[in-house]
Amino acid sequence: MLTGIYAASSNDINNDVPESYHLLRFYSDGIVLSTVVTSPDNAALDWLQSLMPSIGQWFTADNVAVSQGTYKIRDNTISFTTVNELGQIKVVIDHDGHIVKDTIVLKSYSYFNNTTRDNQVFQFIMH
16 A cells, blocks of 8 residues: 655746645555645745645644545556535545656546646655
8 A cells, every 4th residue: 555645746837826736645544635735935845845744733634624535556556536525615536647666647637627637746755
């Protein structure tokens, strides 16, 4: 099974928008969490590194603000669907991809806004 937290940059084309990171957290029991964090300024990588000590405290299955799902791995392929319900809004996203060492490359489809994101590269950042 897979464990740990992985991050992918979600750079916006508009340089006026602070950089954000899509975070995934995998647990050995098959649970996966997903969230996006946005940098308060343009020093996003430094900002993400400053978050590391506290990520384990708020990026948990008990936090209703993060999406959750169950992942499946076969050989080097991974698939999962994450769901988040806040009020009357339900966000469902399918993820499929492959694992190479400490990297996961995913294609995602959001049913919420009917968009597809290809080749999202997630790097392992911490356990």
